Amino acid sequence: MEKTHGKIGTKEFIALIMLTVGTKLADSTPSILYESLGNAAWLGMAIICILSILPLYFLTKLITHFEEKNLIDITKLLFGRYIGFIVLFILWILQFHSLISSSAVYVDIIGSMYFTKTPIFIIYIVLMGVAAYGAKKGIESIGSTAWITLPWIKISLLIVLVITFFQGESNFMFPILGPGEMEILKEGTMNASIFAEFFFIALLATNVKNKRVYKKGVWVAFIFVSIEFILAFISYVMLFDYEGVKLINYPYHETIRYIQIGFIKNVESLFFPFWLVASYIRFAVGLYISALLFGSLFKVKQFEYIVPAISTIVIFLGLIPEAPVFSLSYFRVIFLYIVTPIILILPFLLWATAIIKGEFKK
Template identity: 30%
Template sequence: MELNKKPLRIRELVVMIFMLIGLKGGDTTPALFAENAQNAIWIVPLVSFLFLLGPFLVLMFLLKKYEKYNLVELVFHLIGKKAGTLLALLLFTFGFISMFSDMRNAMEEINYLYYPNSPTLLLYVIFLGICLLIAHKGLETIGSLTWALNPIIVITIIAVVVIDLKDAVFLRIFPIFGDGVGTLLREGISKSGAFLEIFLITIAYQAFHQAKYFRTGMYLGSSLSGILIISFYIIYSATFDYNTIDNVAFLYQESTEVVSLGHFFTNISTLFMVGWMFSNFLRFTIFLYLLCWIFGAIFEIKRFEGLLLPLGFIAMIISLIPPSFAVNEMVFRENTLQLSTPIFFLFPFLLWIASYWKDRKT
């Protein structure tokens, strides 16, 4: 596996995590959580983050202990090549499924909200083509571009928050626990696989001049992403009442429709399209690159950039199989999250046990 010639910096990792995790506040993930949580939607990601905190810290501990290994190499080192290949392929498979199901939802959103008269396949090809052009430039270029465009995206987010706060009614977040604590715990735990990217990005552990830069970027990026997601979900709860929040597919876009800037600017959602589109291009570019890197590491393909086009094309074809957004989101994606959650929760502990066993034998 060839490393980047120039080391990445903390700020680039922070913004890449921000795109992968933090901007789930603006995709279709809130609709998935709101199905049962309703006005307590903001507590669900909090439960998910707390549930994943343990395995995340364990994985970071192991990466620090074995600094010369990235995610796949660490798996191979601790549990062997054969078992490690099976585990790494399992992680890759669930990551790949998560990417193409999320990509299908993004295409549906673009098609439905902005280009209703355009064929979905055409939009998909254009979108994927742009992602591939950026991804072929390498992780350094992706990180630099993400950092350069981040101010536009942040300004867009701040503008949405400020505008939504005008019509927000924070009494709508009550009762705090919505339909009950049990429901929130069940939803938060079973769907915590929605944030699996935080584990996959550790494949880039060696792309930094010093390992501590990576760890600092991971902790900072994860914390900021969690704060953003919970803040956005609180605003959704305050903007929509409990009777409608679970019936809105695109909560972020809908939150820009319910308010206006005076009598002359009633449809302001198009003003936020640029930042939202930039964030989606960057998010799936990063996601696709990381998955190709993982696949290349599993099968020892040094120039894994050649995998970008075939894996991207396969992702597009498979994601078009579900007949509608509802089937893709509420059936396929939800079931996949429930399957992937225990895998991503348990595998760091498996590696930890293997590490402990190795230490005892030496």
């Protein structure tokens, strides 16, 4: 049997990215675009996909050029010791904040829509506890789990989308341009950091078998996730109408509660477990990346051992907001606006610095 030494192959890497990014279409992310764009939110999502191509190209070009280096090593090499530290520290703060806010949203989904009588604190402990266990076992274990569960999770999503398209009304998509072309362009540009996970995945570049696997995995996952998001945004509008969808915080979960499959009652019980598994994988990856960045910044070689500490801090900070639905939604919009220029510009700056220093000639 081939020894992978903690590295993952193409299938595992693609599955890991698809589940890490794809779960966003089932949380409060769609409601951010629906609130400002209404039935044209899917066009705003298309703008985000298009804008993400160029930064992702520069980032992938850098990663594939530097053998045995991830984004951490490349940032230190190109920006130097001190500026590199500052840049990486900012990235860690942003990633850690995203981990806290998104986990709080997921706990609110579970507590408000499925386990209404279970204390939020208990739900948070179970969610982050399972994710921390997976993160501590390493990226190879997470990748294997992601690949095993990916077909079932995506089949369940496909079933939901197909049923929604059949039971929805295509007339609800009109007028196609919603609030207008300029508003679509503006909101799509300002929320481009919805795909920020593709940037942070570059931190795992040394955890894949080779750079060819990294390049293939990123682009294949990007194409699939982009199609998923656009189709999901269209289906939600077709089911709830452009006004109704603005009032919903979690469109996916309202969808699986609304759709009908013959005589089956409580349809959501069929799809909720698949979403829950995908959520565990997403937060396992998030905790692993957070520990990896922290370990690199503060010279902690066995960074896996700080995963439990990070997950504990996430739980306590995530429990601070008293009304997660409203407060977290507001702060998440502001957060996306702040992160977007960093995600769009930093890959270009790294690429330009590499050219100036002559790294591509070596």
